[in-house]
Amino acid sequence: MRPVITIENLHYAYPPLTAGAEAPPVLRGVSLSLASGECLALLGSTGAGKSTLCLTLNGIIPHLTGGTFRGEVWVAGHNTKESDPGELSQRVGLVFQDPESQLFNMTVEDEVAFGPESLALPSREIEARIHGALDMMGIADLRHRPPLGLSGGQKQRVALAAMLAMRPQVLVLDEPAASLDPAGKASVLDVILRLRRETGAAILWVSQDTDQVPLLADRVALLGQGRILLEGKPGEVFAQSSELRGQGLALPQMRELATHFNDRQGGDYAWLTVEEAAHDLGEVIRG
Amino acid sequence: MAEAAIELYRCSYHYDAHIPALREVSCTIPAGTWAALIGQNGSGKTTLAKLCNGLLRPDEGRVRILGQDIAGQPVSRIARSVGYLFQNPDHQIFAANVREELSFGLRNLGFPPVELQGRVEEALALFGLERYADHPPAMLGYGLRRQVTVASLFALRPPVLILDEPTTGLDWGATQALLSRLADLHRDGHTVVLITHDMRLVAERAEWMVILHQGRLLAEGLPRQLFARTELLARVSLSPPPVTRLAQRLRPLGMRGDSLSVEEFYREYTTLKATAFS
Numbered sequence: 001m002r003p004v005i006t007i008e009n010l011h012y013a014y015p016p017l018t019a020g021a022e023a024p025p026v027l028r029g030v031s032l033s034l035a036s037g038e039c040l041a042l043l044g045s046t047g048a049g050k051s052t053l054c055l056t057l058n059g060i061i062p063h064l065t066g067g068t069f070r071g072e073v074w075v076a077g078h079n080t081k082e083s084d085p086g087e088l089s090q091r092v093g094l095v096f097q098d099p100e101s102q103l104f105n106m107t108v109e110d111e112v113a114f115g116p117e118s119l120a121l122p123s124r125e126i127e128a129r130i131h132g133a134l135d136m137m138g139i140a141d142l143r144h145r146p147p148l149g150l151s152g153g154q155k156q157r158v159a160l161a162a163m164l165a166m167r168p169q170v171l172v173l174d175e176p177a178a179s180l181d182p183a184g185k186a187s188v189l190d191v192i193l194r195l196r197r198e199t200g201a202a203i204l205w206v207s208q209d210t211d212q213v214p215l216l217a218d219r220v221a222l223l224g225q226g227r228i229l230l231e232g233k234p235g236e237v238f239a240q241s242s243e244l245r246g247q248g249l250a251l252p253q254m255r256e257l258a259t260h261f262n263d264r265q266g267g268d269y270a271w272l273t274v275e276e277a278a279h280d281l282g283e284v285i286r287g
Numbered sequence: 288m289a290e291a292a293i294e295l296y297r298c299s300y301h302y303d304a305h306i307p308a309l310r311e312v313s314c315t316i317p318a319g320t321w322a323a324l325i326g327q328n329g330s331g332k333t334t335l336a337k338l339c340n341g342l343l344r345p346d347e348g349r350v351r352i353l354g355q356d357i358a359g360q361p362v363s364r365i366a367r368s369v370g371y372l373f374q375n376p377d378h379q380i381f382a383a384n385v386r387e388e389l390s391f392g393l394r395n396l397g398f399p400p401v402e403l404q405g406r407v408e409e410a411l412a413l414f415g416l417e418r419y420a421d422h423p424p425a426m427l428g429y430g431l432r433r434q435v436t437v438a439s440l441f442a443l444r445p446p447v448l449i450l451d452e453p454t455t456g457l458d459w460g461a462t463q464a465l466l467s468r469l470a471d472l473h474r475d476g477h478t479v480v481l482i483t484h485d486m487r488l489v490a491e492r493a494e495w496m497v498i499l500h501q502g503r504l505l506a507e508g509l510p511r512q513l514f515a516r517t518e519l520l521a522r523v524s525l526s527p528p529p530v531t532r533l534a535q536r537l538r539p540l541g542m543r544g545d546s547l548s549v550e551e552f553y554r555e556y557t558t559l560k561a562t563a564f565s
Contacts, residue, residue: 045458046430181328183524248460253529257549274529278536285540
C-alpha cells in the first residue's frame with residue numbers, strides 16, 4: 001500500500017537560544033513511513049524527540065519554528081516544506097498530552113465546529129461533522145457543556161473530536177493518555193481503538209505505556225539519539241529487551257514474565273498480553 | 288500494630304461550601320511502611336496529603352502525625368515530620384539555582400551550615416545534579432526539574448515523605464532511579480507515601496494501600512487483599528497490573544490468583560506445576 005506518511009532522512013535542530021550559538025540537532029536522520037489504516041506506536045524516552053517528530057508532520061516544524069531542517073517529509077502526497085501549515089492541518093490532526101492546552105472555546109460544540117468553520121464549509125456539512133465526531137467519541141451528551149468543566153478523559157475526547165471534524169487522513173496522538181487518571185486512560189485507549197477500526201486514517205501514537213501498546217499498535221518504532229533505532233511488529237520490537245531498557249523504556253509486564261520463564265526453563269515464550277500468556281500457560285497447566 | 292505515621296479521624300474538607308473534597312475520611316498509615324494512596328483524579332488524594340502537612344486544615348476531624356495531633360502546630364513545625372512533593376515541580380521550585388533550592392528547606396529548619404552543606408552535596412550527587420548545581424532550576428527540562436524537587440526532599444529526609452505522582456512524566460529509567468532512592472529511605476525506616484496511578488508500581492512496592500473515591504475512603508489494607516477485590520476496583524475504574532490479572536485468570540486451574548510481581552507469579556506457577564506432577 002502507498003504510504004500516507006513518508007519521512008526520509010530527516011534532520012532537525014531548533015533555532016539556538018542565543019544568537020550565534022548552535023543548537024544540537026534533535027532529529028539526526030529519521031526515516032519512517034506509515035500507510036493508511038495503520039497504527040504505529042512511537043516509543044522513546046523523555047527528550048528523545050518524539051514530540052518534535054510529531055510537529056514535523058503538520059508543518060509547524062519548520063514553518064513556525066524555524067531552525068535547521070534537512071530531509072523530506074511527505075504527507076498525503078504533499079511535501080511539508082512546500083506546503084502551508086494551514087493546509088496541512090486539514091490532512092493531519094494533532095492531539096497533545098495535555099488536553100487543556102488545546103481547548104479554548106466556551107462549549108464543546110464550538111470547539112468541534114471551530115475547524116470546519118474555518119474551512120468555510122456549508123452549515124449542513126459543519127453540522128454533520130460535529131454530529132459525527134461527537135458520536136464517534138461517545139460525547140454527544142456533552143455538546144453544550146464548557147470543555148474546562150469536564151474530566152481529563154472527557155476533555156481529551158473533545159480534543160480528539162475537534163480533530164476528527166477536520167476528517168484528517170493522518171492522526172498524530174502525542175501521549176494522549178499520559179496525563180490522565182486510570183479511568184481517563186481507559187476511555188482514551190478505547191477511542192483510539194475505535195478510530196483505528198472506523199476511520200481508515202493512519203495513526204501515529206506516541207506512548208510510553210508499553211503494556212497498552214501491544215493491544216493497539218500494528219507496528220512499533222523506537223526513537224533514540226535522534227534516529228529510529230528499532231522498528232517492526234510489536235513482537236519483534238519488544239524482543240529487543242536490552243535495547244529498550246538501554247533507552248530507558250519499560251517492557252510490557254507480560255514480556256518480562258516471558259523472559260523470566262525463558263531464562264529459567266529455556267522456552268521461547270514471547271507474550272505481550274495477558275491473553276497470550278493465559279492461553280499458553282493454561283495449556284501447560286492442563287497438560 | 289506499630290505506631291502510626293499518619294492517622295486521619297473523620298476528616299472532612301471543603302474547598303467550596305457546596306463541594307466536599309473529603310468526607311469523613313478515617314485511615315491509618317503504619318509507621319515505616321511504603322504506602323500507596325490511589326484513586327481517580329478528584330477523589331481527594333492531594334487534599335488528604337495537604338491535610339497531613341498542614342497546608343490545609345480539616346473542617347472537621349483530626350490528623351495525627353507520628354502520634355501527635357497537628358491541629359495547633361504551625362506548618363514549619365509539621366515540616367520536620369512530613370515532607371511533601373508537589374505533583375507539579377513548578378509549584379515548589381523558586382530558587383535562583385539548584386544548590387540554593389536544595390538548601391532552602393534545611394536552612395528553614397535551622398540546620399547548622401556544615402551539615403546543611405553536606406546534605407546538599409550528597410543530594411546533588413545522588414540525583415546526578417552536580418553539574419546543574421549553579422543552573423537556575425526553572426530552566427531545566429521537566430525530568431530534571433522533577434529530580435531537583437525530589438533531591439530537595441531527600442536532603443531534608445523527614446520521617447514521613449508524601450510524594451504526589453512523582454513518576455508522572457518520567458521514563459522508565461528515571462522512574463527506577465527515583466524508586467531506588469526511595470527504597471533506601473524506606474529501608475532506613477522512613478514512611479513513604481506515594482500518590483500514583485501506576486498499579487504495577489503499587490503492586491511491586493507498596494505494603495499498604497489506601498483507596499479514595501469521590502472524597503470518601505473506599506478501602507484500606509494490604510495490596511494483596513485489595514487487588515483481589517476486582518469488582519470493588521472495577522467500580523472505580525481501577526484494575527490490578529497485568530501479572531495479577533493473569534494470575535486471577537488462571538485461578539480456575541489452581542493458581543492462588545494473588546501474584547503481585549513477575550517473580551512471585553513464577554514461584555507460584557512452578558510450585559503448582561511441581562505439585563501437579565508429584
